[in-house]
Amino acid sequence: MIDDIIVRKAGGNVKKLLIVFLILFFITGCKQEKQFETVIIKTKVIKQQQNGIVEKQGEKVKPIIQEPVDELQVVGNNRLIVIDAGHQRYGNNAPEPIGPGAIETKAKVTSGATGVVTGNLESQINLEVALKLKGRLEKCGYQVIMVRTSQDVDMSNSERAKIANENKADAFIRLHCNSDDVFSTRGILTIAPSNTNRFCSQISDASQLLSKCVLDNICQATGAKDRGVMISDNMSGINWCQVPVTIVEMGFISNPEEDRLLSDGGYQDKIVTGIIKGINEFIN
Ligand SMILES: [Zn+2]
The missing domain is CATH 3.40.630.40 (Zn-dependent exopeptidases)
Incomplete structure (x- = not known):
């Protein structure tokens, strides 16, 4: 029983270690993925700059926001x-x-x-x-x-x-x-x-x-x-x-x-x- 408990404890520790390892793996993995994304974006920008088409690409990405026309006072009085x-x-x-x-x-x-x-x-x-x-x-x-x-x-x-x-x-x-x-x-x-x-x-x-x-x-x-x-x-x-x-x-x-x-x-x-x-x- 004692041995069994030790084994279980050891098994529990292994599981804990595995969970910690997996968590670390995912966190690191995610981070790496994000870093990878960032690199891709940077590469795109550099390429665009080298090709001299940064503005055109930027315009495609940016949403077109129509500037609202200024509200004006209604003071004409039929003049x-x-x-x-x-x-x-x-x-x-x-x-x-x-x-x-x-x-x-x-x-x-x-x-x-x-x-x-x-x-x-x-x-x-x-x-x-x-x-x-x-x-x-x-x-x-x-x-x-x-x-x-x-x-x-x-x-x-x-x-x-x-x-x-x-x-x-x-x-x-x-x-x-x-x-x-x-x-x-x-x-x-x-x-x-x-x-x-x-x-x-x-x-x-x-x-x-x-x-x-x-x-x-x-x-x-x-x-x-x-x-x-x-x-x-x-x-x-x-x-x-x-x-x-x-x-x-x-x-x-x-x-x-x-x-x-x-x-x-x-x-x-x-x-x-x-x-x-x-x-x-x-x-x-
Ligand atoms: Zn004129």
């Missing part, structure tokens, strides 16, 4: 915003005076710039942003009149201004993309008339304030470089206006990075957020 998506598919080079009664003339309307890397038309980008702006302004309680909703129109800059004037717009937003011979030039600016503008000095203060509010908020919303409010009395698009107006140059389509951004739906949403916050500030 009227007229939106002009600058340019049109084909320009019209026939001359028109640069302001009421002016001798100097400019082309009625040009076709606009073209994206340096995307090849996208400025007129198309302006229209895309304009349509987004319309939808979200209406959600904020504004009335909106669109100068155009198609690429295939023929409307001069003075005719566009007349739409805003005749409807007595509370603000007239003219959307454009900028262009420069230097690829590195970037950033956003707005344009307003001076206080001594011979055609529309009566709207200069309001237009400068509108331009400042819109510019500040777009730059905040997008993080783009702030190029300030440009004062110009040489723009038909401004000189024909009798209501507060701003020309918004949303970015440089001649800059590769900004060109891509201007055709990016998420970035366009940020621009729209900025414009509406600016209008809210101007009107209230």
